[in-house]
Amino acid sequence: NFARASARRLAGSAGVDGRVSVGGMIQEKRAFLSQMPPPGYVAGLGRGATGFTTRSDIGPARDMPETPVVAAKQKQGEQDDDDREDYSDANFDEFSGFAAPLFDASTPYDAEDKEADQIWDAVSDRMDTRRRARREARLKQDLLQYRKERPKIQQQLSDLKRDLASLTETEWMAIPEAANQARQRKRRTVPPELQRYSPVPDSVLMGAHSEADTVSSLGTATPGTDTSISTPLPGTTTDLREIGMTRNKLLQMKLSGISSSVGRESSVDSKGYLTYLNSSKGITDAEIGDIKKARMLLKNVRTTNPHHPPGWIASARLEEVAGRLLQARKIIMRGTEMCKESEDVWLEAARLQTKDTAKGILAQAVQHIPKSVKIWVAAADMETEVDDKRRILRKALEFVPNSVRLWKAAVQLEDPENARIMLSRAVECVPQSVDMWLALARLETHENARKVLNKAREILPTEPLIWITAAKLEEAHDNEVVVGSIMKRAVKSLRAHNVTMTRDDWLREAEAAERSGALATCQAIIAETIGLDVEDVDRKKTWREDAEGALASGCVATARAIYGVALATLKSKKSLWLGAAELEKKHGTRESLDDLLKRAVGYCPQAEVLWLMGAKEKWLAGDVDSARQILREAFAANPDSEAIWLAAVKLENSNGEAERARSLLSRARATCASERVWVRSAQLERQLGDREQERALLVEGLRRFPKSAKLWVMRGALARETEDVGAARDAYATGLRACPTSVKLWLAASRCEEAVGSAVARGKARSLLEKARQIIPKSSELWLEVVRVENRAGNKKIAQALLGKALQECPKAGVLWAEAIEGEQPQGKKARSVDALKHCDDDAYVINAIARIFWYDRKVDKARIWFNRAVALNPDLGDAWANFYKFEAQYGTQKQQEDVVGRFSAVDPRQGEKWRLVLRDLANRLLPKKDLLIKTAALV
Secondary structure, eight states, X not given: OHHHHHHHHHHOEEOTTSEEEETTEEEEOOOTTTSOOOTTOOTTTTTTOOOOOOHHHHOXXXXXXXXXXXXXXXXXXXXXXXXXXXXXXXXXXXTTBTSOOSSOTTSOOOHHXXXXXXXXXXXXXXXXXXXXXXXXXXXXXXXXXXXHHSOOHHHHTHHHHHHGGGOOHXXXXXXXXXXXXXXXXXXXXXXXXXXOOOOOOHHHHHHHHHHHSOOOEEOOOOTTOOOSSOOSSTTOOEEHHHHHHHHHHHHHHHHHHHOOEETTEESSOHHHHHHHHHHOOOOOHHHHHHHHHHHHHHHHHHXXXXXXXXXXXXXXXXHHHTTOHHHHHHHHHHHHHHOTTXXXXXXXXXXXXXXXXXXXXXXXXXXXXXXXXXXXXXXXXXXXXXXXXXXXHHHHHHHOTTOHHHHHHHHHTSOHHHHHHHHHHHHHHOXXXXXXXXXXXXXXXXXXXXXXXXXXXXXXXXXXXXXXXXHHHHHHTTOTHHHHHHHHHHHHHHHHTTOOOOHHHHHXXXXXXXXXXXXXXXXXXXXXXXXXXXXXGGHHHHHHHHHHHHHHTTOHHXXXXXXXXXXXXXXXXXXXXXXXXXXXXXXXXXXXXXXXXXXXXXXXXXXXXXXXXXXXXXXXXXXXXXXXXXXXXXXXXXXXXXXHHHHHHHHHHHTTOHHHHHHHXXXXXXXXXXXXXXXXXXXXXXXXXXXXXXXXXXXXXXXXOTTOXXXXXXXXXHHHHHSOHHHHHHHXXXXXXXXXXXXXXXXXXHHXXXXXXXXXXXXXXXXXXXXXXXXXXXXXXXXXHHHHHXXXXXXXXXXXHHHHHHHHHXXXXXXXHHHHHHHSOGGGHHHHHHHHHHHOTTOHHHHHHHHHHHHHTTOHHHHHHHHHHHHHHOTTBHHHHHHHHHHHHHHSOHHHHHXXXXXXXXXXXXXXXXXXXXXXXXXXXXXXXXHHHHHHHHHO
16 A cells, blocks of 8 residues: 555646646646547537537538648647646556556566565455454444444334234224325315315316217218228218117128028027127237248248158148138148158048048048058048948958957947957957957857967966956856866966066956956955965055955955955954954944854954954844853953953843843952942942942942042932032042042032032132142133033123133133034124134034034035034034934934934944933933933933
8 A cells, every 4th residue: 555655646746836746847737728628529518509510610621731831730739749648537546646657568577576466465465354353343333333223114113013913804904005195284284275276178178078978970071181981972970889780780680591490499599609709719910920930931841841741731730720721621632642651641631621522532541551540440430320330440451450449440330249250350360459359258158258268368378367357257157166276377377477466456456356246256366366475474464454445445345355365364363353343344244244253252262342242233133142142152251351241231231130230240349340340330229229239339449449530429429419518528529639630520529519509609619620720731621611610600701701711722622612602692603613613623512513503594404414524523422413313303304314313323422411411310221222312302
């Protein structure tokens, strides 16, 4: 920097007296008006004046000869101009100043100069590095200070943007549109007496009137003007409305003329024709230009290579698109002359011609290309009579006997006998066609079909479809014994010929065989191929997935065959037996299910669920003795099984054998003294009305199982019925200390307090529920009880507030959303239903509540759909079944009611508030399920 400043000072500086010092010499600076103007300067141009040139400025037309004096003066002036220096800012250089450079352009730039420049650059970089950190920190601080003093608009409005999240839709729509408020504010601030208005000129009003008015006539042309429409006589006018009406009449007459009336009906749809005219798309100028360019290019293609078929076809199609069908036909016919061996050109020519002309064109085509299958097929398609088609195809087979397509088309036109004869010839001409062999086998007798398929296997040993067809053939003639051996030979032969077919391919063939009705063939395919490429450790999982996939495809026989092979291989796998039992239960008969379960318990005697399933099926069939026999065998195999003991008790109790049930429970308490056995014993005594025995069983059961919440609930209920409220409170309090996380125990204690009826008791119930919610957070049952306590007390607003808190804490609780829907006003039920579906769209409680809305609105079809969805999502919800049955009883037919009852009988519901009330009633313990459903429907 010091060197640059020094050079600038040495170069020269201007003095205060108007003189310039250059290299120690002082020169006078010229006055402004005496200086030469810059090039291109025009006086006055900046203020709008226009320069002009006269003859005197240009001079004479001929250059005057230069005299020696004039030349000397001109040379002296050029020297004076060279001596004068330019001291403007444009001529200033940071390094050398105003002076001329120290070295002229001819001085070479050597290595020493380059090294000096590198040294000076390194010094400058070093000095800059020392100050960089402080400079960047200062810049960053200045930027932060600037942003703090002058924040961005986005930062200024950030708090207002956050507030927008709380706006409702109504408040958002109430925001006014953005407009120029400054002009309106200015207009409001100006006093009325100072406001000025300018009247609109008459010309503007007349112009607006003429634009809005409909032009109905064309007046006479003004003399001296050129108009596109002129009147024939002066003073006459042309009525445009009359022209439009005349056009419509002409169009109507044209439609009437081309329509061929039959009776009172016309074959031309006038409205449809007008719609077609309106919707027809015209060709724009741009498209016309593109067509012209394409036409020129394709013409060049045809000229340069006239034997190129695609060029002729493209040209013809271009003309067809452009609407010049005659030109397209001419071009393609010229193409047939130039490309006689191209079948595509002949087919295109036939397509563009009429039907009769196309026949002649195809006749010429087969003369030039007699082995073209496409042309022969097109010629046959042109004919309408079957005999003509048959004649053409037979002629084609003389020229192309190895065409499978021609053989198939010809065989389809023949009767079975002629088709068999033709197929016999076809398999000789095209022996590699599997379809021909199979079609011939279907038309032959049993013995001849065997010979045909055997010959086909010799010619095509790698085709599995021939083996499968042979198996189907034997099955169709009741020779199912041979089917298995055929498939075994098929797998062996295909493997010997290196034919790779995966398990999935064989499974698809098995499913196809089942769909065609060949069940024995399906079973044989599964038996021989289900174990291919499956490891021993993966057989159970893989085979069960295969069976489930077949069931999903609707192939029950395939799934049954897979389970049969799996159970024959893995006889002790309980899950496979259960899968097969479920299949027989849904798609089989009662006898097949009984036979399967007998075999299952024989191989898996420790599987309690198989014993219970067999006993239940016998019980549902009405064969109670067989059910008892199955349970006896189950006792023998599983003497300590709690499930079998309780199933036997349920069987006896449901059939009115209370004493036998009591005896079984006594033996069960001695054999397997589990908590469920003691609970079921107390429940049985409660049903029989023996309170003392029930109390004794509960006391003994609580001594054995002090943390049994169910026993404590029953102990409190017994105290409420036989003793006073104090004893019930003590029982519930003791139970809560032993089982603080039992929701049912907290609910029972709260309802005990609420049943007293006083305000103090209701306060105790609220406090119990509040304490329960602290111990068991996010419990939908506790929140539901809190809301219902307030509803029963008449505090609707408090109940609604608590319900809102409950939905915030348990947003996925369908029972809470159902309560919210039921408690909403009629006009708000749909909106609440939408909110419920957003949070839990697959909850049976919510679906049931929405179905009730459609029921009340008398939208029968929608209600039936939603009730079906509810019982499908959760078949264990008894209240949904009760609502569904009551709905069908009101709007459905007898068949629909029976369908609901039948589906309900196949399940065993345990959920639902109203359903549990009916089940707990001792008077209903011996009623059938249909009567229980009817009683529950009366409560919903």
